[in-house]
Amino acid sequence: MRTFKNENQVKKISIGTLFPTDTILETSFIEEVYNVEAILKISDLKTKFSLNFELSEDDCIYGLGENLRGINKRGYQYESFCSDESKHLPGKTSLYAAHNFFIIHGKTNLGVYIDFSGKITYDIGFSSTDAMSILVAGKDFDIYIYEGSLNEIVKQFRTSLGMNYVPPKWGFGYQQSRWSYENADIVNEIASGFEVYDIPCDAIYLDIDYMERFKDFTVSDERFPHFKSFVSHFLEKDIKLIPIIDAGVKIEADYDVYEEGIKNDYFCTDSEGKPFVAAVWPGKVHFPDFLNPDARKWFGSKYQFLLDQGIKGFWNDMNEPAIFYSEKRLKETFEWLKAHENKNLDIYSFFEMIEKVNGLSNAVEDYKSLYHKVEGEPVNHYDVHNLYGYNMTRAADEGFKQYDDNQRVLLITRASHVGMAKHSGIWTGDNHSWWEHLKLNIQMMPSLNMVGFLYAGADTGGFQDDVSPDLMVRWMQFSLFTPLLRNHSALGTKMQEPWRFEKKIRQQLRDVIRLRYAFVPYLYSEFMKASIEFNMMFKPLSFEYADSESKAIEDQLLVGDALMIAPVYEQNAKGRMVYLPEKMLLWKASTFEAIKADQFEAVEAGYHYIKADLSELFIFIRPGKLLPLVEPMDRVSKLKTNEFIVIGYGSEKANYALYEDDGESFDFKAGKYNISTLEVDQNQVVTSNNDGHIIKTSFLF
Ligand code: GLC
Numbered sequence: 001m002r003t004f005k006n007e008n009q010v011k012k013i014s015i016g017t018l019f020p021t022d023t024i025l026e027t028s029f030i031e032e033v034y035n036v037e038a039i040l041k042i043s044d045l046k047t048k049f050s051l052n053f054e055l056s057e058d059d060c061i062y063g064l065g066e067n068l069r070g071i072n073k074r075g076y077q078y079e080s081f082c083s084d085e086s087k088h089l090p091g092k093t094s095l096y097a098a099h100n101f102f103i104i105h106g107k108t109n110l111g112v113y114i115d116f117s118g119k120i121t122y123d124i125g126f127s128s129t130d131a132m133s134i135l136v137a138g139k140d141f142d143i144y145i146y147e148g149s150l151n152e153i154v155k156q157f158r159t160s161l162g163m164n165y166v167p168p169k170w171g172f173g174y175q176q177s178r179w180s181y182e183n184a185d186i187v188n189e190i191a192s193g194f195e196v197y198d199i200p201c202d203a204i205y206l207d208i209d210y211m212e213r214f215k216d217f218t219v220s221d222e223r224f225p226h227f228k229s230f231v232s233h234f235l236e237k238d239i240k241l242i243p244i245i246d247a248g249v250k251i252e253a254d255y256d257v258y259e260e261g262i263k264n265d266y267f268c269t270d271s272e273g274k275p276f277v278a279a280v281w282p283g284k285v286h287f288p289d290f291l292n293p294d295a296r297k298w299f300g301s302k303y304q305f306l307l308d309q310g311i312k313g314f315w316n317d318m319n320e321p322a323i324f325y326s327e328k329r330l331k332e333t334f335e336w337l338k339a340h341e342n343k344n345l346d347i348y349s350f351f352e353m354i355e356k357v358n359g360l361s362n363a364v365e366d367y368k369s370l371y372h373k374v375e376g377e378p379v380n381h382y383d384v385h386n387l388y389g390y391n392m393t394r395a396a397d398e399g400f401k402q403y404d405d406n407q408r409v410l411l412i413t414r415a416s417h418v419g420m421a422k423h424s425g426i427w428t429g430d431n432h433s434w435w436e437h438l439k440l441n442i443q444m445m446p447s448l449n450m451v452g453f454l455y456a457g458a459d460t461g462g463f464q465d466d467v468s469p470d471l472m473v474r475w476m477q478f479s480l481f482t483p484l485l486r487n488h489s490a491l492g493t494k495m496q497e498p499w500r501f502e503k504k505i506r507q508q509l510r511d512v513i514r515l516r517y518a519f520v521p522y523l524y525s526e527f528m529k530a531s532i533e534f535n536m537m538f539k540p541l542s543f544e545y546a547d548s549e550s551k552a553i554e555d556q557l558l559v560g561d562a563l564m565i566a567p568v569y570e571q572n573a574k575g576r577m578v579y580l581p582e583k584m585l586l587w588k589a590s591t592f593e594a595i596k597a598d599q600f601e602a603v604e605a606g607y608h609y610i611k612a613d614l615s616e617l618f619i620f621i622r623p624g625k626l627l628p629l630v631e632p633m634d635r636v637s638k639l640k641t642n643e644f645i646v647i648g649y650g651s652e653k654a655n656y657a658l659y660e661d662d663g664e665s666f667d668f669k670a671g672k673y674n675i676s677t678l679e680v681d682q683n684q685v686v687t688s689n690n691d692g693h694i695i696k697t698s699f700l701f
Pocket of ligand 1: 178179207208244317318414429430488490
């Protein structure tokens with residue numbers, strides 16, 4: 001099943017048409033037909049396809065969107081099969097997403113997108129250091145080939161995908177979450193924590209406990225009485241409440257969503273055509289068949305229940321879909337356990353037992369026994385697995401547009417596929433409070449941007465395990481830059497709202513969050529320009545600098561047009577090595593209030609060890625560029641976005657193209673936005689147009 005429209009006239013190879021029969025072929029036809037220098041061989045293995053590339057020693061492989069390991073994916077194996085993966089360990093091969101786009105960056109560059117909805121396995125220089133081989137589990141797919149510079153390749157690909165999701169501007173504010181703030185009193189307590197400690201916050205999330213026994217599109221009267229007035233009380237404070245919606249619909253008589261789904265055949269079925277029974281949070285559920293347009297429309301319309309109560313944003317979860325167990329598998333497991341109840345379990349039978357019990361969740365066999373109906377025909381879920389979360393989120397987005405077609409709604413989702421980028425943003429799932437996962441977050445941002453997920457971020461501080469104070473600070477310092485800045489943690493872990501920490505740490509967290517608000521105009525402007533121009537907001541250095549050192553840098557990023565960042569991501573580090581591809585201005589930032597000329601220092605190109613206290617983060621301003629900041633406020637809506645403090649680096653002058661729009665409608669799609677140039681030179685402060693921007697203070701180095 002295809003998800004992609006090739007509007008760009010890029011090179012497309014339809015495998016189904018090329019190899020209609022079951023013949024075994026081995027050919028380097030792409031090289032012949034398209035004169036592509038990299039060698040791609042395609043073999044038809046009857047049920048699977050193998051694509052093989054030769055890699056030169058210096059080739060880097062970028063891409064694969066949300067996946068594990070480094071910016072350069074070379075040297076390991078990966079899988080595209082949306083997985084409810086709760087331990088993102090180095091030995092894992094896939095996360096919640098299927099983003100089958102990659103670029104081979106060598107003497108020439110080659111971008112490849114594989115439009116396929118089932119499983120794909122990548123071996124990128126793992127079995128053999130100079131080969132890349134890709135196994136596609138099916139024949140119904142197309143390959144698109146892109147050539148050009150790294151930035152041109154991404155642009156061509158992203159243009160074909162269409163404009164990425166754009167959240168409301170308040171979505172650039174700080175967002176607080178936890179599994180769970182389980183009743184109205186606790187949510188009130190959280191909001192007042194931000195007030196008492198004077199920490200900015202724009203949104204608070206509601207996890208599964210706001211619902212009545214985990215039923216989608218219900219609110220527990222007991223936990224959240226008078227929900228509508230509760231929501232409006234928060235809207236008066238300009239705080240948005242963001243409820244979760246899960247993929248599974250509870251099986252319960254008289255529950256309207258369940259009854260309607262049954263009546264209209266909106267649920268996925270088993271091989272006999274009966275609604276498939278799986279279990280998730282509420283116990284037994286059915287999964288809506290999001291590949292059926294009517295079911296999609298129906299599910300999308302259900303969000304109205306919450307929109308009507310003043311809700312302005314949602315997070316869609318468990319939509320790989322996650323399965324705790326299926327009825328059938330649970331029964332088999334209990335039978336096995338019963339049969340072995342009085343046995344002496346030796347090591348192998350013990351392992352078998354563990355495997356049976358652990359294998360209850362997210363079993364491939366269950367996915368294989370689940371069916372959709374597409375144009376009246378049954379389609380096995382396994383073949384279209386990666387489209388499930390995508391279509392749940394598409395349903396939500398289309399539902400929002402039905403409700404109000406010119407109002408942006410905040411939407412993030414867990415499972416995703418490339419085609420989904422126009423419908424929502426993503427959070428990167430259930431990470432841990434580990435330094436390694438801060439690094440993973442840093443390294444994942446560019447590949448997410450390559451496939452159109454610009455509105456993205458990780459659970460800041462880490463979801464599982466207890467966060468240490470220093471990790472919380474360092475993670476916040478990185479998340480300062482990610483469009484989605486959400487602090488989220490799991491049931492049973494240490495509370496990690498910023499004020500839960502000792503005074504010194506609380507102060508540092510407050511300073512970083514306030515800095516974030518000072519950066520909002522820059523971040524929003526860079527996000528919107530990147531969206532409109534199909535560009536990336538987070539880039540590896542090699543996307544702008546051609547030197548071989550830049551190609552090897554795995555832990556520094558360019559953020560927008562003006563900045564390079566070098567986050568500290570190791571415990572007890574007193575600084576770090578930084579590589580500068582050219583001379584830049586270093587700002588050791590700590591608090592907005594303390595911005596003073598002596599915090600800035602021009603640093604020569606090359607490698608430097610730079611010291612950093614826990615309170616300091618490194619921001620590098622590129623030559624000729626200007627960073628506009630505003631005074632922090634406690635909400636995005638209160639920021640005075642016409643009064644700037646600017647920091648420029650350029651001996652003569654420095655400038656910045658500032659994007660602005662209304663921050664809430666889609667009018668920007670009709671060109672209703674403004675791009676003005678802020679410019680500072682040695683002698684005077686100038687704004688090059690007269691649209692009311694005031695530069696209150698400027699630093700030019
Ligand atoms: C999943 C989500 C997590 C959420 C939890 C409970 O694990 O990834 O963010 O808090 O479910 O809903």
